[in-house]
Amino acid sequence: MVNSITIWLSCFCAGAISAVFWRELPSTQSMAVMLASLVVTSSIILFYQNHGSIAGQAVMEVLLCLAINGLFVGVLWVASLGHFYYAWQLPQHKIQQDVTIVGRVISGGCVSDDLLNGQDYHQYTVAIQSVDGQSTREFLNPPFFKALLFAGLKFKVRLSHSHYRAENHGVTSHSFTFRRSDDESLPKKAKASCLHDGDVFTAVAKLKPAYGVANPVGFSRQQYLVSQFIYATGYIKALHIERTFHKHSHRNELADWLSFLSLTHHSWWSALLLGNKTHFTQNDWILLQRTGTGHLFSISGMHLSIVAGVCLLVFVPFIFILVQIFELLRTLRRFASLQVVGFYAYKTQHKGCLFGLKNTGLRVWVLVCVIAVCYLYALLSGMALPVVRALLLLTLGCLLTIFKVAWRSVNIGLAMLALCLLLFPFSVLNASFYLSIGAVICIWFFINTLSIQREPWYFAIIKLQLALTVIMMPLTTIWFGNVSVVSLVANLLALPVITLLLPICLISLLISYYFSTFFVGNFAVEVLKWSDYLFGYLLSLLAFLSDLDLSAFTLFIDTSSALCFLGAIILFCLPYWRFKRLCIVLLSLPLGTSLIQWLPPNDEIWALHVLDAGQASAITVTKGDRAIIIDSGAQFRGIAMTATQHLFPLLENLKVKHVDHVIHTHSDNDHAGGLSTVMAHPIAGNATFYSPTFGCERDTMFDWQGLTISFLWPLKGNDQDNNAMSCVVRIAAQSGSVLIPGDIEKESEYALITKELAGGTSALNADILIAPHHGSKTSSTDIFIKHVAPKAVIYTQGYENRWKFPALNVVERYKQHNVQQYLTSSEGYTLVTFRKGSFEVNTLRGDLKKRWYLKGKPPRHL
Template sequence: MSTILIWPWLPAWDWWLPLVCLGCLCWRPRPATACLLFGLVWALCYSHWQLSWLQAPDLFQRSQLVAGTVDSVQHRENGASRLIVSLKSLNGQALSPRPRVLLSWYGQSEPPAVGDNIQSISRLQPPHSLLNPGSFNSARWLLGQGITARGYLTGTLGHQAVVASKRTRLARHIGTLTADLPARRWLLALSVGDRSGLQQDDWDMLRGLGVSHLFAISGLHIGLVAGLGLLVGRLSGHRFLAAIAAGGLALGYAWMAGFSVPTQRALLMLLVWLGLFCWGRFWSARRLLLLTMTLLLAAMPWLALDLGFWLSVLAVVALLVSAGWLGGRSLWRLQLGLSLLLLPLIILLFGGISWLSLPVNILLIPLFSLLLIPLLLLACLLVLPAPGLAMAALVLLNALFDPLMAGLHGLNDSLSPWQALSARAQGLWLLLFLLPPVLLLPRGRWLMALAMYLLLLQPGVLKPVVLEQGPEPRWEVRILDVGQGLSVLVTQGRRALLYDTGNRFDSGFNMADGVILPLLTRLGIDELDYLVVSHDDRDHSGNREYLAATLPVHHRRGVWPGGQHCRAGQREQWGILTLQTLWPVVPSGHRNNDSCVLHIGDGSLSLLLTGDIEAEAEQGLLALGQPVAAELLLSPHHGSRSSSSEAFNRAVAPDWVVHTAGYANRWGFPSSEVVARFKQQGVPQLITGEHGMVHLVADGDRWQLLQSRRPGPWYHRLNAWLTTGGRPPKSLE
């Protein structure tokens, strides 16, 4: 079932029959293979069962009337919230199974509470993610949470509040008691799993010090609570009572945390172990872990898409290896082994490492285990029967947490322990971690010397002396997938020009942190030679100040306060490339037709960046006789029908056209008329919202496209699956 993570496409549902027949044939000679095939069948059937409602007619072409129950509420900045809703009906038709959807809620009014029934008009779209190196994979995350569509509310027709559940009332009561405590957000995160109060600097600190796991209720916390219950129960002298006490406390804590995936995994493993404990049997931890994984994946195969699930599982594996192979009989040895063994996974998932993680965890884990978590659990148990005592415990916890978290913030701000790694550095570090098992092989020692040599060549470890100037690097163009917006990265080796910065949203999400900076880090680029902002629209200029404050920017061009405005006739040399500004004649930057039009070329190949100019500016460019001809064109205004006039297209005569249009955008970009014009001209076209980041490399007198179709596994191409009915794409047939 876990192979669903890497399926290249989602096969049609009728594949189940030949797979079952093949599994039956393999049952006696190869039972392991048969189990694998049966797991594939279940994952396949489960996926089609969950996704079947997405094939309703016109589901994504118009607004829908939906009714359902709110499963959870995630509060965001500026009054925005996200609701996870279990749908009961779509346009009056009952749904089975009930799909889960993620809906955005905007406005000043309070969003519905958990458990409320709502009826609303919503605009939906299938799970989709921006596809750039280093970007967060939202499609995989959504499906891993069992969410099969996302959208926003365009109108609420009905809202039926229901009596709050006991957990909700308890969470509200704890929230009320801690309302005036400075450490409230940390107390809520550890008691009821509510981390909505954590700010971006809190998340940066947790990542920088490598202590995020301490504030996600998971195996550490469940095991601690169960250990306390087991200790109390053993005082009775009865094994059964000890198991009941341990299981009851662990179940209660998991219930308070909302039964998140890490708590489910830890709780299930604990309950199985307690059952064996009462039965007087002993199973190895490895056997317990495999049984737990099997049960969880059997209940929900899409858990394999949730990286948090694998992180929690591999943490247990690392703990077992540390305790066994590394002789981890003490806390610091266990923590050392755990940190070292999880380091490759952290590098893969987060693209960096924290050099302070080990010492900070060695200090904090005993503090949390022996003092903070037991005291917090006691406060939660006393909230309803003795609120006065609970408040006293919470005040004591606040007195402990407030200086502790302030100290951790200060430590992170002063030392900046988080080190983001380029793709090359990540590969080298992972190579080093693979060497110890390789060294066990015959004649494997020479690989250690090779790895050390490669490590010394990493940027920042040793700077190799350049004896002579080599040939100029090829230049590359990356048109980033930033949704409905624009951002283009032009590079010559590690020298970079960025044209436009993508959008910045009221919710706090922005394309700088989500797309641009992770890509620059992967490429090993830590400064920009040029940052060009075409015009003032937020989907082009939303992150200019933020990027300028984050990275050294040597030249600012276009719409910048106090910067150098674009004016037709500007020309300068940048490495092997010539930068020519073709438009506007009179700098302004406040209208689409004032966009900075930039022509970049090396004498053989060229690129035309057009911003949001429309037919009026296109005619002006042609009237001035500007050299607009280019082999690569970014269609003006994202492919709007108000742009890309036939005369302009023929004057440019591109070999490639890229439409920077967001997936399922509400304006319908690129326009069918524009697509038809370029098609009639015989020009290949790509759309960033469908293809993902478009990466082209200068190859003599032609552009080489490095990725011919949207890469990745099946959940990156759900839209294609919906249109083909589950058949593989032609390129895979």
């Protein structure tokens, strides 16, 4: 029986987790075959179970059926929800249109109104109930999916806002940001507080399907949105104040109280005690990343376990004393009403019950109280998914203990993992699943294999932290491409401090709030201030470790190689057997082959990398360990996301050591927004910069790594930096050529062709063309396409961009010339590799990383 449970749960988890690697969701035909196999295997299992004893050969058949059954159940569970996700989508006629929505804030709501000063951007996860009066349940297609709807499934969207109009009973609208309702600087009719978790509101918004850029490195927004079951994104244009019902929970009141205390490190306490990380600065995030301590300040299972441990220490003696008092009172009452002989007979008769109350009853009451307190703590922390997941696992463990179910630790772990996959199936697409579940499994694994519990506590902590650091390194490398060298030291220093301060400061915060007028409340405030003072030393120490030159480094390793190396580490910790060393070597080989990338690259190959930068342009050309950057994407709210999160991490992944030339075709934000980021990056320290008014002029040509770089436009003496005078760059070699014309339009195209004809040259010809002006109808004229004669054209444009690039007539024009067309909005990152006499085009969504949760969406206007 135990082996059957282990096999079934293991295969169920394997089947569900395999969804991470599916290129497409299983078709309805394949799902029908799996469903039929489930019926067959279930029938075989039931048949043998009903016949009692099973022969040895039959045992193997049953175990095989159990494995197949569990695997198919896991696959079908995630696949069915995946089909359901894509069936419940925003109608086409609602996309990018002004719609009136009624929704309820699920998460991301303001925690404290006082902290909104200066904050001009906010994001919410909202469960939309209706759009233009139409229930979101009507969005399901086909309709039979409606039968699957229940309270747990909501049409969730991600909404943002900066400035918007507040509409109130036809009164003239006012433009403002979310501010406190008692702010006298705003008109009476325009006052509104920020939206909190649980608030129900009506607003005018623009929505579009959940989507994001697709690049080989960096954060995948689309994958994150799918993992959260978010169906659409958008922004609020106008909020109907009179139909906004605020729900200010105790968490909001505690946040206001915490801000009122004016602690020096308020943002850190807000994250640690209330789970609010919205006030972290960019430097704070860098510090956490470089020291590997981000998990300490993001409320998760570790914090819940600390709270549970403190509850056990407090409740066991407290409840034991209460039980003793209760038994004493009941005994005295019986003694007063019964004769002495009768009392002794009663005591003898109920002796087992008394002891059962003292032992079994005590344990039940303690565990129930622990679950209740942990549930309240989860509410206080905002019910983040890692906390909810840990709470469920804690509840399962406590229930097994209460009902005296004797499971092996392996089965308990598998049941907890299966429960997570059953309740949060898409969490397998999120890093927190692997980091939290992986950490729990690692702790259990090392306690059982290294016998850490037999060591002195201080030595056990060091040994366990060292083991966790080593074994979790492949997982953090897979998800973040970053390795913290000082994480071991930082965690050994910070973990005891956080473990000590968390319960003390949490209790002090609650006492100071609920008993603020009493002495104990004032004492709790002083405890918080002293803790804040001591906490400053910890942050100073972490800052010191973060500032070390070798505190962290970037390391990009293939996922399969990292997983194999993780398996090698686990095998290394297991007891010795005959082929152990051979298995470790074989599992380490993929990592060794991936590290070969550190050797000098093949200089015979050069590549064009067109990043998916949304409605912007970011391109790089690499050969060997050197690169040229041509445009660096846009900048929003002072941050060049494409340059910082995608462009330079890609170059680091490609082992590029030097950026020799940086060309910005013109100064518009969508092309040169990352200029300051590029100039500040170390590998571009010696780069030569070009723009239409500096260095980029016709007849300028130079050799770079065996490639010929030619500037074809603008003319010499140009002093304008605009679309018409965009820098036109041609890169050529014997293996192929590329033309990058920036945002030139038809007038510049005609002038460029005229110059080429007058000079008797054919420098415009290219194998790969970056579409002028992102595919605008004012460019890509027929004569220009004829002179370039490209084999493929790449449009750098964003999904559902307001200009509807590329224009339909432009797409038709290229189609008439038999040019292969690629759109970064639907294909994602596009790689063109040039070898001797040939080139190859690969796209991320098409073949480099084709996944069902990264499905491309073609423009609707085409």
